[in-house]
Amino acid sequence: MTTLLNHSFGSELKDAFKPVDDYLANGIKWLDEVQQFYRERSAIEKEYAHKLGALSKRYFDKKGKKSATLSVGDDPKITAGSLESSSMSTWSQILNETQNLANERMQLSEELIIQVADQLKVASTKEDDLRKKHVVFVEKLFEDRDKVYSEVKKAKTKYDEYCQSVESSRQKADKDLNDERGRKHFQKHLVEMNNHKNIYLLKIHIANQFKAKYFHHDIPITLDSLQDLNESRIRTLNDVFTLAANLEQDCISRSGEHLQSVISAATANTPDLDSEMFIKHNSRGWNEPEDFAFEACAIWHDNDQIATDESAVIFLRNLINKSRAQLSEVKGTVESKQREIDGLIKLKVKYAENPALGNVDEVTNNLVETIHATAFLENKALIFETEIAVITEAVEDIDAGAKPHSFKATSFTIPTACDFCKGTIWGLSRHGATCRECSYTCHTKCEMRVPASCAGEKMSKKERQAQRETMASDTASLARSNTNESFSGTAYASVSSMTAMNGSIGDRERIIGNVRHSAVTPPLDMHKVPPLLSSNPRKITKAKVLFEYEGNSNDELSVKEGEEITVLEDDDGSGWVEARSQSGKQGIVPATYIEYIKSRPDSIASSITKKKGPTVAPKRGAKKLKYMRALFDYEAQSSLEIPIREGDLILVTDEDRGDGWTEGEINGVKGQFPTNYAEFVSG
Template identity: 40%
Template sequence: MSAPPPVNLGEELKDAFKPVNTWDIQVSNGIAWLDDLQSFYRERAAIEKEYAGKLNALSKRFHEKKSRKSASLTVGDTPQMTPGSLESASLTTWTTILNTTELLATEHDTLSNSLTTEVADTLKSLSTRYDDYRKRHESLAQKLLSERDGVYSDLNKCKSKYDSECKDVEEKRQKVDKSYDSSKTKAQKSYQNELVEMNNVKNTYILQIAAANRHKQRYFHEDLPDIINSLQDLNETRVAKVNGLWTLGTELENKCHQNSIELLNTQLSEITRNLPVLDSGIFSQHNVGGWVEPVDFVFEPSPIWHDNPDLVIDEPAQIYLRNILAKSRNNSKMLKVEVEKRGKDIVQLSERWDAVKMNESEVQKEIDIARALLYQKEQILPHAYQLLTCEVEIDVVLNAVGDVARGTQSHNFKSTSFKIPTDCDLCGERIWGLTSKGFTCSDCGYSCHAKCEMKVPAACPGVLDKAAKKALKEENKVSLKTASSELDLPGEGLTRSVTVTSTTSTLAPRGTGAKLTKSPSISGASVTSTAPTTAAPSLVPSVATTTAPTRRVIAPPPERYIAPPPVEDSPPGSPASSRPTSSRDGGESGKMLYTFTATGDGEVTVTEGTAITIIEDDGGWMQVRLANGEEGIVPTSYVQKIEKKSRGPPPPVRPRGMKKPEKKVKALYAYEAGGDDEASMAEGEEFVVIERDVGGWVKVKTRFGEGLVPGTYVTDV
């Protein structure tokens, strides 16, 4: 008999893990069937003592069982084509065994004992082991599906974030239309910054689309076929082992029934014809369906901001893409090492599995290898998926703008907790908070917000000493001040550009001498743009103002950041006690934390502790009214707002002794701390949450203290 052609279920049955797994569970071709075989031989051993009558009844009963399950055991529960009267090779062999049993009317104690110890007990062990293997395959399949759905979920989040950014850009543009005088330059700057942020979010969205498509392709063409083929191998190995046990039982019977030797030889020949691949072949033939691969994901323009699917490659975007390229390259190097290491382990374990899977004398070794192999396949998934994402990002960026990272030196950023007021070296704004709100280059000392990390140009000068780092800080401040002065030029316009268009606009930086006035002066607009002649026209005219000298408000020393007592607690006769705490016209109330001396038109001099009424707050400056009716602007950071006391019912009191429920997270993966402020964790370990969203990290309480862990490595309990 010639060997049948090989069957590869992973290639022939697309996206079919569930039906294959269901088929594998069935009695004929799955784990449950081994229990039937075990029951058969145990009952057979007992009945052998009661001679032929009992044997005939047993054979008839198992014929009926087989008939009821014949179709599902042959082609599964939901075949694409019904088999009719056709049975699998294993069922045909089983029928021969039952027919032969009807002719073996006598049995004795030796045969009974042999069937129990050498066949039935082995089947029980085989059933237990293979049920464990099948469950681990299910776990691995669920892990694959979870990883794929996680990538799809990330894509949906990127799409939502892109739509939100487009909406924010449009709102900023409308604010530019409605603003006037000095507030217009600020609105223009806010709009330009939001436009840059939208382009970066768009690029992230496009990169995520490419990654999702590549992950989808891997799931349907690599990972899923691999686990289906593994199930096929498991099933065929089990069939081969059952063949061996059938052969053993038949040989035992042959010794005791010399008069039935001819029938038993026929039974042996039927068993040898039951090749494991035959059952897989008939199942495959009756379950081939019209599977169609899902279409690739495509870029969906926002209904608010219509755009094309190309990457934005203007100067700010190239900085962002350059940082993505450098980070993806660094990550891919580390991930490749891990993937290659685990890949070698999987190859070695697969070879060891092939060597021991048919050897019943090394059952424990088989169990250890099977578990280790499935564990390694599960553990390689997160690293392989992250590596695939990095490779996609590298390919997409290189194809769009070339190797923009060549000849550059990226900063060696580390998450940092700033204990003193520190300005961002990129945008010049304060990095607030004592937790990890930003990053610092461990080589040159460059500091920035977490949100500014990917916007920082790759121009690290390398490792510097303390004096050089301080000099570089001063140089950055001068550069920011110069850039702010250059932006504060009259007559510049703002354009809404297409994807590959760069625009130049005049946006007054926060902290300069811009004033809040009531008399706007609007002049014509001039546009500076590198867009082609088909680019969208300028949407907003620029504001012509007299350029004021650049000033930066110097905050008080750190010891003065502690606020004075509330106004109502001031001693009688003090300036604070003589001021109103709320506005007659409904405005917010506040008080001065520090004394401010006016240095220009529109400003007002106010002493520390003075009560004020807030008329308008643009985030940097605040227009206020004093008790004597005088109005003017003061820095927002110099004012503390006073909330009105609520006259509603008091808040409910927590019962004494009842603690506030603690938020907990569970580690999805193991993590080794990379710094003093981080915490190591093992997979499955649980922690109490202290603070969330710390620059993409989560601050948790461990048995050793407090520390940071990656936000993507944990999930809520």
């Protein structure tokens, strides 16, 4: 009795997909030869025995040429010599017995075509399709792994660039210790460098995890699957051999002994014997590639520790919260897929034992596809798990006191202030983010830098305005207190002040279209501090509705002609006022649809008595047009700037945000120009 040996391509052959795939491909191609053999055999049977001997000899010659390849592969470590695999030995015995089967009949010829050759063709096609799926899967795995490896290189390059920027800004700041802007520029680059360093380290960890999974999980599983496919091929081949032999035995009783020899040989040809021989002749020494390691920049000498200053922790906290949410979602899908795999495995076993229950080939195809899909989902989960583990190890109290925001992507139809950087979010194509819990609003680019301090409940417009005024007051106070600070030793301590002073005078990045432009500002008065937001309470003004208006959205207030309303916020130039009706509802209405009853604020009461309503409401988000008159000539230094000449009238499209540059339009051409080269004009 033959003892079944348990061998595994996945555990015994390391990183050997190419030779295993070639071995399996050759075996499948060999099925075509066996199929052709039986077809030719059927034709020869018509011409009886004198041609059958010649056919057997010809296929002996073919086998001799391919015996080594089919036994131990194309490039074995140890040559097979005169040894043959179990399948090759069985094949030799079949050819020998064929010499004795010279008196076939037409019925046998037809049976060989229908029951043997056609079955081999179907089996060859099915197994080759399944093998190609493995090839595509491994190519995608390799591409996915190389993509992660490439991201390590990109992250390294990006990190080196920021190191260079930090070093350059540090050298500039050292030349003039009183250069406030230089210090801020240095701190800004330092924060960005640390963030990119962290990204670089995360990419390293992810790449190492990918490498380990690729060599110790994905490839072994794929090799075992190929082994199973190869052994299934051999079992199918044995069935065909047995069937062909039985057909011959039924037709030619005189050849019974020879055919019984073939049956015995096929029965003894267990798939594991071929696998054992292939492993024995192809086992090679293998060293696992080294893990990725952090490489310090030649300019900025750093270590391999995750940066944990205040700004970095904010970034890491937001990143880990995102990773946790995504990991939870992916894990649920992986668990569902794993249950599906377990069910398909059980179903495959049942169908294999009893083919009448269902098609085992369909189940096998579904099983392979599900395993492949699960592998890529596990790759995603591996990324998130690695990020969470690395960040948690670097910052043990990463969740201490954290109340993360629940941001959702938002488009704004009217100019809206970013609660983080105080810049404007505008335009339907300029998306921002809004917290579902507290209505905190920010740019998409600011989202990862927002501290995890969600209030947990939505704030009204007044509350958010009061919060901004408090933050602006703190910013001005911090700016004054930092004026006399020494530059040395502030590399990490000044990160939080950089965030608080984001709206102060200094270089900033301007965005035109999709291009970032770092503007070099003209000389400015560095002693001027932007005025703080006014904290004086607003005057409550009564107004009478002149024309009926039906609100078109949730934030617009529907009013009736003659109704008395309370104006909460005057027209800021957009053509709308915020008001509250007598029923207590609050919203915005067109400013030209109302008439003030009591005195308006001093700034505008003297110039307005009554307004006539237009036939249509003003366009939402409309602004007053502002113009500037050029004082000096200026030549554009890049495609992002526009040339101006003394006396030119310029339409202002984006006012100076503190960096000394204004965006304007002349003759339909938009671009930037120095703010102090022009002055605002009225009208």
